[in-house]
Amino acid sequence: MFGLGAPELLLILVIALIVFGPGKLPTIGSALGKSLREFKDAVNSAETDDEKSVDEGKKEQNNDTESDRKA
Numbered sequence: 001m002f003g004l005g006a007p008e009l010l011l012i013l014v015i016a017l018i019v020f021g022p023g024k025l026p027t028i029g030s031a032l033g034k035s036l037r038e039f040k041d042a043v044n045s046a047e048t049d050d051e052k053s054v055d056e057g058k059k060e061q062n063n064d065t066e067s068d069r070k071a
Helices: 006-070
Strands: none
Touching: none
16 A cells, blocks of 8 residues: 555554553554544545435435426
């Protein structure tokens, strides 16, 4: 994806361990995971809301054309 292989990821992990220390690293990882999960859920809910809006718009458009046909 970003051209990161195992050596690069290991280097990033070692630097994070040095900067934050072994006590804070699990907390930071957990917070990062929760943030990513919430972001993913928000994006998915926005997509489903958009799809519902499009479906409702199509239903309204169909109802309008049916009303025009009856008149």
